Amino acid sequence: MIEQTVFSILLAASLGLFFWLAWRRIVLIGAGRPENRFDRPLTRLRAMLGDAICQQRVAQRPFGINHMVIFWSFLVLALANGEFIIQGISPGFNLGLLLPPPLRNVLLLAFDTASLLCLGAVIVAAGRRLLVRPAALDSDYVSGRSMEAFVILGAIGLLMLASLGLHGCEIALGRESAATWMPVSSVVAGSFSGLSSTLLATLAGMFWWLHALVLLAFLCFLPASKHMHVLTAIPNCFFRSLEKPNTQPREEFTPDRSFGVAQVGDFSWKDILDSFSCTECGRCQDACPARATGKPLNPRQVIHAIKTNLLANGDSLKYGVKPTVPLIGDDSEATIGEEAIWSCTTCGACLSACPVCIEQMPKIVALRRSLVQMKSCFPEELLGFFENMESRANPWGIAPSERTKWCSSLEARPFVAGETEYLLFVGCAGSFDSRSKQVTLALARILDRAGVSWGILGRDEKCCGDSLRRLGNEFVFDRLATENTALLRERGVTKVITQCPHCFTVLKNDYRHYGLELEVVHHSELIRDLIAGGRLALDRTVDDLGVTVFHDSCYLGRHNDVYDAPRQVLAGATGTEPKELARNRQNGFCCGAGGGRMWMEEQSGTRINLERVNEALAAAPDTICVSCPYCLTMFEDGLKDTGTSRVRVKDLAEVVAAGLSGGAA
Amino acid sequence: MLVVSCIKQVPDTTQVQIDPVTNTLVRDGIPFIVNPYDTHALEESLRLRDRYRFRTVALSMGPPNAEATLRRALCQGVDEAILLSDRAFGGADTLATSTVLAAAIRRLHQQEEVGIVFCGKQTIDGDTAQVGPGIAVRLGFSQLTLVDRIEHVDLMRRRIRVRRKLEGRYEIVEASLPAMITVVRELNRPRYPTVHQRLAAAAATVQVWSNEVLGLDPSTIGLKGSPTWVSRIFSPEREKGEMIGNGLADPAGAARMLLERLVAKDLLTV
Ligand SMILES: Cc1cc2nc3c(=O)[nH]c(=O)nc-3n(C[C@H](O)[C@H](O)[C@H](O)COP(=O)(O)OP(=O)(O)OC[C@H]3O[C@@H](n4cnc5c(N)ncnc54)[C@H](O)[C@@H]3O)c2cc1C
Ligand code: SF4
Ligand code: SF4
Numbered sequence: 031m032i033e034q035t036v037f038s039i040l041l042a043a044s045l046g047l048f049f050w051l052a053w054r055r056i057v058l059i060g061a062g063r064p065e066n067r068f069d070r071p072l073t074r075l076r077a078m079l080g081d082a083i084c085q086q087r088v089a090q091r092p093f094g095i096n097h098m099v100i101f102w103s104f105l106v107l108a109l110a111n112g113e114f115i116i117q118g119i120s121p122g123f124n125l126g127l128l129l130p131p132p133l134r135n136v137l138l139l140a141f142d143t144a145s146l147l148c149l150g151a152v153i154v155a156a157g158r159r160l161l162v163r164p165a166a167l168d169s170d171y172v173s174g175r176s177m178e179a180f181v182i183l184g185a186i187g188l189l190m191l192a193s194l195g196l197h198g199c200e201i202a203l204g205r206e207s208a209a210t211w212m213p214v215s216s217v218v219a220g221s222f223s224g225l226s227s228t229l230l231a232t233l234a235g236m237f238w239w240l241h242a243l244v245l246l247a248f249l250c251f252l253p254a255s256k257h258m259h260v261l262t263a264i265p266n267c268f269f270r271s272l273e274k275p276n277t278q279p280r281e282e283f284t285p286d287r288s289f290g291v292a293q294v295g296d297f298s299w300k301d302i303l304d305s306f307s308c309t310e311c312g313r314c315q316d317a318c319p320a321r322a323t324g325k326p327l328n329p330r331q332v333i334h335a336i337k338t339n340l341l342a343n344g345d346s347l348k349y350g351v352k353p354t355v356p357l358i359g360d361d362s363e364a365t366i367g368e369e370a371i372w373s374c375t376t377c378g379a380c381l382s383a384c385p386v387c388i389e390q391m392p393k394i395v396a397l398r399r400s401l402v403q404m405k406s407c408f409p410e411e412l413l414g415f416f417e418n419m420e421s422r423a424n425p426w427g428i429a430p431s432e433r434t435k436w437c438s439s440l441e442a443r444p445f446v447a448g449e450t451e452y453l454l455f456v457g458c459a460g461s462f463d464s465r466s467k468q469v470t471l472a473l474a475r476i477l478d479r480a481g482v483s484w485g486i487l488g489r490d491e492k493c494c495g496d497s498l499r500r501l502g503n504e505f506v507f508d509r510l511a512t513e514n515t516a517l518l519r520e521r522g523v524t525k526v527i528t529q530c531p532h533c534f535t536v537l538k539n540d541y542r543h544y545g546l547e548l549e550v551v552h553h554s555e556l557i558r559d560l561i562a563g564g565r566l567a568l569d570r571t572v573d574d575l576g577v578t579v580f581h582d583s584c585y586l587g588r589h590n591d592v593y594d595a596p597r598q599v600l601a602g603a604t605g606t607e608p609k610e611l612a613r614n615r616q617n618g619f620c621c622g623a624g625g626g627r628m629w630m631e632e633q634s635g636t637r638i639n640l641e642r643v644n645e646a647l648a649a650a651p652d653t654i655c656v657s658c659p660y661c662l663t664m665f666e667d668g669l670k671d672t673g674t675s676r677v678r679v680k681d682l683a684e685v686v687a688a689g690l691s692g693g694a695a
Numbered sequence: 696m697l698v699v700s701c702i703k704q705v706p707d708t709t710q711v712q713i714d715p716v717t718n719t720l721v722r723d724g725i726p727f728i729v730n731p732y733d734t735h736a737l738e739e740s741l742r743l744r745d746r747y748r749f750r751t752v753a754l755s756m757g758p759p760n761a762e763a764t765l766r767r768a769l770c771q772g773v774d775e776a777i778l779l780s781d782r783a784f785g786g787a788d789t790l791a792t793s794t795v796l797a798a799a800i801r802r803l804h805q806q807e808e809v810g811i812v813f814c815g816k817q818t819i820d821g822d823t824a825q826v827g828p829g830i831a832v833r834l835g836f837s838q839l840t841l842v843d844r845i846e847h848v849d850l851m852r853r854r855i856r857v858r859r860k861l862e863g864r865y866e867i868v869e870a871s872l873p874a875m876i877t878v879v880r881e882l883n884r885p886r887y888p889t890v891h892q893r894l895a896a897a898a899a900t901v902q903v904w905s906n907e908v909l910g911l912d913p914s915t916i917g918l919k920g921s922p923t924w925v926s927r928i929f930s931p932e933r934e935k936g937e938m939i940g941n942g943l944a945d946p947a948g949a950a951r952m953l954l955e956r957l958v959a960k961d962l963l964t965v
Contacts, residue, residue: 406888
């Protein structure tokens with residue numbers, strides 16, 4: 031009776047502490063700006079089941095299997111622990127009172143094996159931290175071998191041991207009628223044989239209390255530690271972004287608003303939930319090209335800084351006063367440095383790596399938005415870029431009349447609704463950059479050969495605005511997008527071909543926010559379909575390119591899931607599958623030019639394009655094939671820097687055009 | 696104290712062509728921009744305002760659509776923008792332009808003392824570099840041209856010290872206030888407007904002063920007050936370029952031929 035009373039008091043106190051700690055965090059989440067993440071609940075539910083419950087994202091990395099074991103054991107044992115707690119208050123209770131015996135037996139078997147599996151997984155996890163010491167687990171402020179990590183692992187281990195010990199004693203005492211369904215506990219019971227029943231009863235009592243105390247301590251510790259993710263990760267997967275992660279929401283430009291995120295209170299509730307869901311697994315940190323080349327950016331630290339800043343400013347947020355700890359400043363645990371913010375290539379590797387669907391990159395863009403729009407504070411190289419975009423609607427500030435120079439050698443056909451099927455959205459690089467103009471010409475030859483009806487906007491074409499948007503200059507992007515979508519509507523454009531994945535994504539995804547739904551194809555998809563449909567037959571196999579490798583553009587691949595089309599086109603044109611780079615498809619590594627980085631200097635660390643070029647060279651290629659004008663530039667520059675003149679870089683349109691008579695690769 | 700910047704709307708000359716028949720600029724469809732030098736003049740007025748709490752005014756003489764230029768100035772943060780616009784001002788040469796701008800500054804001076812007038816070094820369409828000095832003479836202000844740095848403003852002694860950027864040398868010059876200063880692009884980097892400034896500028900009003908406000912003798916302004924006019928504009932015949940070698944097939948050979956040619960013409964020494 032005393033025991034029950036003590037346990038009940040402890041339970042009430044722990045639950046009180048647990049709910050108080052959890053509530054304090056829920057209040058902080060509630061203080062975030064509103065954002066609708068309740069739409070399409072069924073889609074959300076399905077995605078949540080796949081990623082959170084089935085651990086699909088977790089299991090993308092080999093070690094994730096270990097987490098999966100712990101996660102599933104937890105789910106199974108949640109029931110066992112429920113029974114345990116009720117028994118603590120009312121000893122007569124057991125699941126057998128609620129369930130038919132066969133079902134209870136199956137459950138007992140499940141509890142028993144889950145305990146053993148979980149114990150094993152926890153030992154493996156601790157061993158990995160101690161012996162393998164993966165660098166990904168350490169960030170500047172969190173160590174993979176922190177006290178917290180081992181306390182948690184130790185607590186889980188103790189829970190399993192105590193539970194097995196308790197059941198072992200009970201079996202040894204002959205109190206458990208379903209011992210045959212508890213093979214692990216029976217083995218434990220076997221090792222207890224020879225102990226007197228009084229000793230066994232004392233032991234059972236000790237195991238019971240050990241289990242009870244660790245369980246309650248775990249409950250109190252949970253909301254205050256990174257193990258908060260146990261509670262937040264599943265809802266976080268439910269509330270994930272269903273949009274393409276690179277299509278940030280529009281902003282409304284009225285004088286009474288602030289733009290972007292300047293302090294932690296400007297984030298939405300989902301952003302804050304994200305920060306409480308981070309498991310510190312380090313996968314995003316491992317995938318980030320900025321981090322890999324020594325820039326001061328670490329997407330994991332961005333999330334960690336938001337959480338730390340939030341807790342440091344907690345009260346001011348609740349009462350709606352200005353936070354005292356700034357969010358943007360020197361790099362520290364609770365602040366994010368400006369250089370870090372500008373280092374992001376918006377490649378999306380962090381997003382695709384995160385097991386709990388945290389949206390790191392959109393937060394970086396939100397921070398850029400406030401720097402650019404509220405403070406006019408950005409790397410000085412961008413001033414010229416912004417002004418060129420505003421005055422000439424292209425990055426270089428070249429006169430718009432030059433836009434059609436690329437097609438001086440062929441008949442320029444304006445797009446006419448009803449007469450022309452496709453608009454060829456040439457893009458700024460394809461119009462002005464001497465190397466990319468060759469790609470445009472190659473593409474034009476392919477389209478003509480296949481009898482595709484296409485036309486251009488000519489001088490009226492303006493930059494799509496991709497870099498502006500990723501750089502946080504939403505105001506100017508908004509104006510440009512409004513003009514562009516009005517023009518596309520007025521000209522009656524419905525189908526668009528792009529050769530640039532950045533134009534592709536903006537026309538296809540971003541302009542939907544302006545009410546314009548276009549059927550946009552990247553040239554890789556169109557060429558694939560033309561070949562597959564028999565409309566484009568090559569005159570010869572392009573077999574003079576030697577060993578080819580293919581580099582995934584982030585905006586075509588990760589941002590739009592186009593992985594197969596370019597590979598099929600290359601295989602079709604050259605007769606052999608292109609070789610894969612070490613990091614490919616979802617795990618592809620950025621060329622370094624996205625997110626407006628094309629127009630900035632790389633101040634710290636090594637060059638991202640060199641890192642990728644060296645990775646490509648490791649596959650000993652003769653030709654590196656790309657599908658994006660930025661990648662083309664970055665690879666050609668990188669190859670020059672490595673002094674490798676033997677290896678060529680080709681856009682896949684050039685490869686295909688070389689197979690048409692009269693063309694040379 | 697008031698700091699005035701004079702800014703002119705000019706056609707984006709990189710996109711301008713000259714009509715060979717009428718000898719006039721083909722301005723149709725050519726976007727207008729703020730004369731690039733004037734953006735630096737404006738920026739310097741804002742920097743002095745930020746440092747000394749002066750009030751800033753931007754002035755422009757031009758047709759009604761030149762209001763866009765002044766809106767841009769409002770975006771940058773200028774306190775007041777005034778457009779000098781009247782049919783009677785049209786067709787002005789540098790003399791008549793200076794007369795109108797000087798009259799406007801004199802009128803501002805009656806309300807609050809004008810300490811400094813900033814102008815661009817020259818415009819990219821007229822290229823005369825005369826308007827700034829013309830204003831200074833008409834107002835009796837000190838005249839400091841080609842300035843690339845404001846060294847010091849001494850409000851007590853009413854003096855200003857600047858650095859002038861000349862061919863191959865710098866000159867530090869001191870003068871008394873009020874002064875008219877023409878600026879070169881090295882002076883500063885114009886600021887980029889914040890969104891709040893842009894929104895405020897869109898809502899602000901640009902004052903328009905016609906000759907009714909200025910009350911100038913019609914024979915001294917516009918076409919009538921302009922003793923010079925442009926009789927012909929043309930592009931000089933350019934020597935036709937020639938292809939040297941075949942850079943595509945033999946880049947090294949082409950480069951060698953180019954070098955030899957340059958050395959032979961005494962454009963390069965080896
Ligand atoms: C192609 C061309 C050729 C011309 N040739 C001549 C010529 O030979 N002789 C002649 O007398 N006129 C000429 N004009 C007319 C002359 O450009 C105008 O009279 C003009 O107002 C002043 O000259 P500018 O543009 O050369 O200015 P500049 O004297 O080069 O300008 C210096 C600074 O004065 C200020 N400023 C100049 N104009 C204005 C304005 N309207 N509003 C506010 N600030 C201003 C700006 O700060 C500017 O940077 C020509 C115009 C053109 C387009
Ligand atoms: S988007 Fe790419 S560069 Fe930016 S933080 Fe994520 S991984 Fe790093
Ligand atoms: S943000 Fe996601 S990927 Fe990065 S450390 Fe946290 S949980 Fe892992």
